[in-house]
Amino acid sequence: MLVRTLTAAALLAALVAAPARSDDRIEIFDAHMHYNWEPKPYYQPDEVLEVFRKNRVTGVLATSRPNTGTHVLMDDKAKGKAGDLQVVPFIRPYRVRADIGSWFNDPVIFDLVQEEFKRGYYRGVGEFHLTGKAADTEMVKKTVDFAVANNLYLHAHADDEAVEILMRHNPRAQIIWAHTGFSLAPDRVAAMLAKYPKLWGELSYRSGIVDGSGKLTPQWRVLFERYPDRFLLGSDTWVPERWASYGDIMDGYRAWLAQLPPAVAKQIAHGNARALFAEK
Template sequence: MRFERLIFLAALGLAALVLMSWPGRAQAQGVVQGGAQDAAAMPIFDAHMHYNQEPNPFFSLDKVIEVFDRNNVKGILATSRPNKGTHQLMQAQKDQKAPGLWVVPFIRPYRVRADIQTWFGDPLSIELIESEFKRGYYRGIGEFHLYGKSAWNPIVKKIVDFAVANDLYLHAHADEEALLILFEHNPKAKIIWAHTGFSTPPARVAELLDKYPMLWGELSYRGGITRGSALTPEWRDLFARYSDRFLLGSDTWINERWASYDDIMGEYRSWLKQLPREQAQRIAWGNAARLFGAAKVD
């Protein structure tokens, strides 16, 4: 009996050693440790950035570039009110005043803030979009605000069709009803959903991502992703299934968002490090690179 017990204990110890050296276990440990380390340093693409200038920008262009550099933000989806702010960012990129910063410009159909309430019924919105598009560098239209049945306006359909015809993305701050109408206008539309519905239940977000393969969720102001500092199980599962469908954003629509930019990016990194490395990299940078065609950034 004593001999058999010794054999049993030896076998148990051998099994433990095998489990400790199992590649899957080591890989899992590496994902957690590597994910935390990588998330603190990985580049971020800010997919919801406004450099508004109505009447004047909060930060000078040099200061804005400094903020991006400090947070390792290597790319921005730039929209501005008026579009002058985006022109300045594009010129800075051209003149190499922002080394390593990749600017993806979108046309915003607003001249002043009040246009938020009227743009979808104003023929001048189409004229503005068509005029700006002639600059030759735009990749999308938005961010624009649209709610409910206002999306049925014929001017909105013309803009959606214009976007599809010219291979442009739409950056829509929209409720679910308006979002669905945009796809009704043209099922070939490519839509970045600003704030991913703010509070739309994760299960419903998953249904929409399944139904519309040309829909992506942008996560600024998005509620429910974390509880305390920890990712919720619902969002962890959503990112596991759709890590190729989400983007990060700052939404610097008011001066306070610029003042808290470091905190905004820090909050993203705090939950990115809780994801497997590959998922975190897609959300932070890879999805934008795939959508808009950036070179690889280490």
């Protein structure tokens, strides 16, 4: 009996001393996450938090169409339900999907941005969509100036021409470049990063990073090693299919991150986002 008691006590001590279940997967900060509430949320709030935990996603750049999903996440965070997850809310300038094609000329949207900002917790505006000269409008200039005046990042799904117009609207703009130009030539990406020190490339849907066998391509290895502090990862959960494949998307990132020097991999996986969104 004594032996059994001692064994149980020893076992308990060992359990208490043991670290939490070890997870050697590299932490990922998801810097392009839409928790859309329209037409309806794909996951309930506790489910979406579980998806992040399961995939060792420890931070999210959170947006939602309309902004309801972001409010829910922020409320959960305030109630302690999100654990250590860092939630970085951005103002989405869309109420419904159709706003994608008209927000840049719509004064109602600029009102929406200013109204949302009053919640006090936002760190940026976006994701918004712009192609070429669509960026060259009064509403877009106002949005960029508003972001600069309030120390907000912009999250722009834009081609390189539109990014240049945004920077011209206000050279103090800080832009997270959703998809980093999609298939834009790596040399052109490098030129943009060199020209604009406050431009960071987010890599969802970015082609050319790996070859057909999953090996990091030489062009992208060079870019990552030359600009290790300028890239971010994202899921871009814009449709249900992206939520359904969330785990695969994160596994895909980890597969090529593992081919980089560990310090560079850490920066891209979470370090750069942590640095950008450090609590003020």
